[in-house]
Amino acid sequence: xxxxxxxxxxxxxxxxxxxxxxxxxxxxxxxxxxxxxxxxxxxxxxxxxxxxxxxxxxxxxxxxxxxxxxxxxxxxxxxxxxxxxxxxxxxxxxxxxxxxxxxxxxxxxxxxxxxxxxxxxxxxxxxxxxxxxxxxxxxxxxxxxxxxxxxxxxxxxxxxxxxxxxxxxxxxxxxxxxxxxxxxxxxxxxxxxxxxxxxxxxxxxxxxxxxxxxxxxxxxxxxxxxxxxxxxxxxxxxxxxxxxxxxxxxxxxxxxxxxxxxxxxxxxxxxxxxxxxxxxxxxxxxxxxxxxxxxxxxxxxxxxxxxxxxxxxxxxxxxxxxxxxxxxxxxxxxxxxxxxxxxxxxxxxxxxxxxxxxxxxxxxxxxxxxxxxxxxxxxxxx
Amino acid sequence: xxxxxxxxxxxxxxxxxxxxxxxxxxxxxxxxxxxxxxxxxxxxxxxxxxxxxxxxxxxxxxxxxxxxxxxxxxxxxxxxxxxxxxxxxxxxxxxxxxxxxxxxxxxxxxxxxxxxxxxxxxxxxxxxxxxxxxxxxxxxxxxxxxxxxxxxxxxxxxxxxxxxxxxxxxxxxxxxxxxxxxxxxxxxxxxxxxxxxxxxxxxxxxxxxxxxxxxxxxxxxxxxxxxxxxxxxxxxxxxxxxxxxxxxxxxxxxxxxxxxxxxxxxxxxx
Numbered sequence: 161x162x163x164x165x166x167x168x169x170x171x172x173x174x175x176x177x178x179x180x181x182x183x184x185x186x187x188x189x190x191x192x193x194x195x196x197x198x199x200x201x202x203x204x205x206x207x208x209x210x211x212x213x214x215x216x217x218x219x220x221x222x223x224x225x226x227x228x229x230x231x232x233x234x235x236x237x238x239x240x241x242x243x244x245x246x247x248x249x250x251x252x253x254x255x256x257x258x259x260x261x262x263x264x265x266x267x268x269x270x271x272x273x274x275x276x277x278x279x280x281x282x283x284x285x286x287x288x289x290x291x292x293x294x295x296x297x298x299x300x301x302x303x304x305x306x307x308x309x310x311x312x313x314x315x316x317x318x319x320x321x322x323x324x325x326x327x328x329x330x331x332x333x334x335x336x337x338x339x340x341x342x343x344x345x346x347x348x349x350x351x352x353x354x355x356x357x358x359x360x361x362x363x364x365x366x367x368x369x370x371x372x373x374x375x376x377x378x379x380x381x382x383x384x385x386x387x388x389x390x391x392x393x394x395x396x397x398x399x400x401x402x403x404x405x406x407x408x409x410x411x412x413x414x415x416x417x418x419x420x421x422x423x424x425x426x427x428x429x430x431x432x433x434x435x436x437x438x439x440x441x442x443x444x445x446x447x448x449x450x451x452x453x454x455x456x457x458x459x460x461x462x463x464x465x466x467x468x469x470x471x472x473x474x475x476x477x478x479x480x481x482x483x484x485x486x487x488x489x490x491x492x493x494x495x496x497x498x499x500x501x502x503x504x505x506x507x508x509x510x511x512x513x514x515x516x517x518x519x520x521x522x523x524x525x526x527x528x529x530x531x532x533x534x535x536x537x538x539x540x541x542x
Numbered sequence: 543x544x545x546x547x548x549x550x551x552x553x554x555x556x557x558x559x560x561x562x563x564x565x566x567x568x569x570x571x572x573x574x575x576x577x578x579x580x581x582x583x584x585x586x587x588x589x590x591x592x593x594x595x596x597x598x599x600x601x602x603x604x605x606x607x608x609x610x611x612x613x614x615x616x617x618x619x620x621x622x623x624x625x626x627x628x629x630x631x632x633x634x635x636x637x638x639x640x641x642x643x644x645x646x647x648x649x650x651x652x653x654x655x656x657x658x659x660x661x662x663x664x665x666x667x668x669x670x671x672x673x674x675x676x677x678x679x680x681x682x683x684x685x686x687x688x689x690x691x692x693x694x695x696x697x698x699x700x701x702x703x704x705x706x707x708x709x710x711x712x713x714x715x716x717x718x719x720x721x722x723x724x725x726x727x728x729x730x731x732x733x734x735x736x737x738x739x740x741x742x743x744x745x746x747x748x749x750x751x752x753x754x755x756x757x758x759x760x761x762x763x764x765x766x767x768x769x770x771x772x773x774x775x776x777x778x779x780x781x782x783x784x785x786x787x788x789x790x791x792x793x794x795x796x797x798x799x800x801x802x803x804x805x806x807x808x809x810x811x812x
Contacts, residue, residue, distance in 0.1 A: 397669070397684035404659045404670055411657045414645075415726065416676045425678045 172391050178474040179391060183384060190380040194373045210369050214444050217376035219481050221441040224383045226464045226480035227473055228433035231390050234470030236426045237406030241458050242331030243434055245338050246306035248452035250435025253305050255355035255448040257298035262359050276350045286348045295362060302439040303432045310431030318420035332455050339453035354449025361443050379440045386433050390473055402426055463506045469516025564631035564733050566596040571734055571764045577626030579612055586612040588788035599760035601775045602768045604785035605808060610768045614736050618651050619644045648733030656719040660712035664703050664722055667711055668694045671726035701725040717748030734764045741774050753778045
């Protein structure tokens with residue numbers, strides 16, 4: 161079994177140099193971080209604080225979300241400006257499980273109801289909270305909630321052949337509508353405070369260093385697997401059909417492909433991947449609230465993928481890490497400047513680097529190779 | 543032919559054409575009889591009657607507005623005739639079939655402007671066009687069989703792009719793009735191929751290659767070419783039909799047609 165999967169991974173990465181580099185770095189980071197946090201003593205300058213571990217774990221979740229967006233935008237040509245919604249839904253599913261885990265340790269000490277429900281004078285748990293005390297059920301919902309929303313949304317949008325800017329605007333409206341809905345207290349998701357005060361996950365204390373390192377490692381694993389599965393998809397004939405749809409939709413339809421089925425499939429897969437990223441994000445940051453549905457988050461995500469370079473998958477990872485690192489830096493040093501920096505970055509990348517950082521490297525490499533061959537050609541001529 | 547094709551997987555193919563394919567026992571594969579189409583009172587086709595034999599290579603010429611494009615539209619189901627009958631073989635009434643049903647019955651049209659998948663290689667373009675299960679899950683697991691590879695190689699040889707198989711389609715010349723698109727249509731095993739102005743914008747060498755290609759297709763496929771370029775038509779045609787004001791003005795060999803006084807009048811203007 162492991163031999164087989166090893167072979168599959170090897171063929172997947174055969175012509176994916178960027179992917180090999182990315183996975184190597186990811187593996188190195190996944191090995192180094194636990195050591196730096198758990199083994200190296202706090203007195204050493206090499207010790208990594210739990211805060212940093214969690215921050216890096218967050219970046220990995222964003223990276224997985226960016227891979228999900230790249231799949232639908234870079235390969236299928238559908239610019240989703242609402243992918244944060246799927247991320248948030250996965251996050252809420254995980255948050256609901258974590259809320260139920262609190263049990264009677266809440267401020268009000270109610271054996272079953274989360275604090276915010278007691279505060280609202282609710283007498284019993286709403287039906288849609290049933291089952292979330294079970295981890296397997298929460299896992300199911302992490303995939304099902306974003307997947308189902310993407311399916312219903314995509315079914316109508318792609319069938320009626322809504323494309324381009326119109327589709328982007330509708331996705332933006334979708335996430336905005338969800339944000340407004342989740343802000344309402346009577347929705348039963350904690351209103352604008354969202355879900356927080358989590359205690360433990362599967363019995364492990366969320367505040368402990370080992371749990372945080374474990375969540376970090378799980379995020380790294382999810383990112384690696386998500387990357388490999390996405391690579392498998394884009395390398396398959398399905399991936400080629402999807403790119404064909406991006407480049408010449410009517411032609412693809414003409415030669416017999418049901419374009420809307422392909423779009424829907426990739427859209428749903430991408431949404432599930434985004435949901436998984438959100439579910440890993442929530443226990444690390446310790447809160448999920450409606451601001452995760454904010455259109456701005458989805459736009460930030462698009463900037464990440466554009467900066468890294470779309471249509472490469474590893475470019476999305478690179479962009480997500482760089483942009484979010486920049487965001488961390490700006491929001492601590494110059495919080496009021498961040499949005500201007502983000503906007504400026506998007507304009508600059510669109511004008512100067514349409515293929516992002518990855519494209520820039522590819523161009524430089526191509527130029528160097530051309531110079532080399534020109535030199536050797538001149539050498540042979542003399 | 544892919545017999546195992548899931549009828550739900552290709553748009554509109556849920557209604558497969560009548561079994562047994564196209565009945566050409568009487569010779570012609572395409573029958574247009576007294577076909578009329580008018581748009582807002584303008585008669586684009588006026589009692590047009592035309593037969594194309596199975597395996598024939600036919601050229602259609604005519605001045606602008608003669609009805610060439612409308613005729614193609616009627617055959618492929620894009621436009622419905624106001625009057626007259628359009629039959630594919632003895633049994634298939636094209637006026638009753640949808641565009642997709644007509645395509646799955648074996649009539650494929652090549653439009654003037656090449657529409658190919660620019661980001662894909664030549665080989666991948668043909669792979670995508672190949673007759674296969676075109677459902678999503680099938681595509682996810684699809685793996686080319688030896689026969690399928692042979693079929694692609696065969697078409698690559700036919701369209702003269704063996705050497706360019708690994709090249710991205712966007713780096714092909716205009717002529718090569720046109721051949722690639724013809725190749726993509728050939729992957730569908732068409733019975734009747736409609737080709738709209740294939741040599742517009744081509745160099746002379748490319749025109750010669752195109753003439754060779756189309757001539758080599760005749761026999762195995764029936765081909766109808768609509769073209770303006772007289773030299774090109776002369777170089778490939780066995781039989782030429784001249785359309786004028788929506789009906790057939792003359793039909794015969796290129797020499798016969800060119801010496802016909804009515805044709806001269808239409809083309810040189812009275």
